[in-house]
Amino acid sequence: MTEVFKGSFTQQDPIPAEGIAAATAVMQHGRLHRYNEAAGETAEAALLEQEFAAYVGAEYALAVASGGYAICTALRAVGVKHGDPVLTNAFTLAPVPGAIAAVGGTPVYVEVTPDLVIDLDDLAAKADQAKVLLLSHMRGHICDMDRLMQICDAAGITVVEDCAHTMGATWKGVQSGRHGAVGCYSTQTYKHINSGEGGFLVTDDAELMARAVMLSGSYMLYGKHRAGPGPEVYEEIRYETPNISGRMDNLRAAVLRPQIPLLAGRIAGWNARHNVVRDVLHGLNGVYLPQAPEAAVRVGSSFQFLMRGWATERIEALMAACAKRGVDLKWFGAAEPKAFTSRYDSWRYAPVPKLPKTDAILAGLIDMRLPLTFSLEDCDLIGRILRDEITKAQS
Numbered sequence: 094m095t096e097v098f099k100g101s102f103t104q105q106d107p108i109p110a111e112g113i114a115a116a117t118a119v120m121q122h123g124r125l126h127r128y129n130e131a132a133g134e135t136a137e138a139a140l141l142e143q144e145f146a147a148y149v150g151a152e153y154a155l156a157v158a159s160g161g162y163a164i165c166t167a168l169r170a171v172g173v174k175h176g177d178p179v180l181t182n183a184f185t186l187a188p189v190p191g192a193i194a195a196v197g198g199t200p201v202y203v204e205v206t207p208d209l210v211i212d213l214d215d216l217a218a219k220a221d222q223a224k225v226l227l228l229s230h231m232r233g234h235i236c237d238m239d240r241l242m243q244i245c246d247a248a249g250i251t252v253v254e255d256c257a258h259t260m261g262a263t264w265k266g267v268q269s270g271r272h273g274a275v276g277c278y279s280t281q282t283y284k285h286i287n288s289g290e291g292g293f294l295v296t297d298d299a300e301l302m303a304r305a306v307m308l309s310g311s312y313m314l315y316g317k318h319r320a321g322p323g324p325e326v327y328e329e330i331r332y333e334t335p336n337i338s339g340r341m342d343n344l345r346a347a348v349l350r351p352q353i354p355l356l357a358g359r360i361a362g363w364n365a366r367h368n369v370v371r372d373v374l375h376g377l378n379g380v381y382l383p384q385a386p387e388a389a390v391r392v393g394s395s396f397q398f399l400m401r402g403w404a405t406e407r408i409e410a411l412m413a414a415c416a417k418r419g420v421d422l423k424w425f426g427a428a429e430p431k432a433f434t435s436r437y438d439s440w441r442y443a444p445v446p447k448l449p450k451t452d453a454i455l456a457g458l459i460d461m462r463l464p465l466t467f468s469l470e471d472c473d474l475i476g477r478i479l480r481d482e483i484t485k486a487q488s
């Protein structure tokens with residue numbers, strides 16, 4: 094019998110009942126804007142920032158309208174100006190080079206390794222080309238953060254971390270997003286906590302955060318922030334920083350707050366699902382499974398593998414065969430960008446360099462979501478279907 098999987102790769106868990114109740118309360122009182130507080134009240138957005146700062150162990154946190162907005166704001170706050178080059182990994186998603194372009198910068202792409210992290214040798218070679226690195230922990234793969242920070246510190250490069258796929262992940266016990274000057278996160282539906290749209294940026298740098306708060310559209314109400322610096326830090330910054338509205342509202346904040354304590358359990362759930370698929374595919378001929386360094390604790394909310402050296406037609410046939418059996422794969426090697434999947438040579442508003450190592454990796458890179466609505470049995474079935482079709486495709 095040919096087994097077929099019937100689940101949806103895009104179905105998330107519902108919002109916890111507590112979040113629904115809190116969101117309903119916000120709608121009932123009507124004070125959705127984060128600075129609209131009744132006497133004696135602290136807005137949901139301000140409380141959320143305090144709770145998220147505590148979760149990642151940061152001095153300051155700012156909640157904003159999206160992950161992409163958090164990255165743009167971080168780039169502006171660290172001083173990226175029109176025409177500035179910004180280093181970034183070539184394997185990432187469109188909002189990353191998009192954020193660089195939004196502030197008038199130019200992405201300078203760094204190669205990736207078969208373990209899907211930034212190539213640190215290539216980074217070292219390009220370290221004199223920019224003063225800022227936007228490091229995308231794409232699909233949750235974490236590079237050797239000690240060596241990355243050594244390279245960047247030695248070259249005077251400010252690091253902005255894109256943690257859209259690493260909220261809750263750690264390097265040597267330190268939260269992802271806490272190694273560079275700023276960490277940026279997304280709370281969009283497909284990430285680790287879900288408010289439809291939303292994001293955070295975190296830092297320990299008071300001036301940087303004051304600029305970010307002003308940029309996010311705080312008018313002169315920055316005093317209402319509970320996870321921001323004191324008023325003295327804003328003395329000059331409040332006159333010098335433009336308002337580029339992108340605030341978080343209390344409705345989304347209410348939906349998010351009860352999800353922060355759930356993160357640890359969700360991460361365990363994702364990693365268990367990820368490991369089931371990994372164990373089924375382990376050692377399979379023709380497949381490379383990216384390896385994580387010992388010091389990294391990933392969040393396995395998606396699964397990647399490399400079909401190294403496979404011809405286009407063979408990969409296309411494999412994807413079609415898997416789709417027929419209900420297993421929805423994405424491929425970074427397709428000639429045309431599709432849905433969420435595009436690559437550096439699709440982003441033609443910026444210079445497209447020659448990156449032979451990255452090209453060879455993306456050509457065989459398969460990507461799959463693993464939502465928590467899948468059971469471990471579902472993941473085992475998905476793994477068996479993949480193993481079966483990969484074996485067939487090579488016979």
Ligand SMILES: *Cc1c(COP(=O)(O)O)cnc(C)c1O
Binds near residue numbers: 290291
């Ligand atoms: C989703 C995502 C972002 C941006 O998040 P949005 O909240 O959708 O703006 C940034 N980087 C990566 C790698 C992402 O996947």
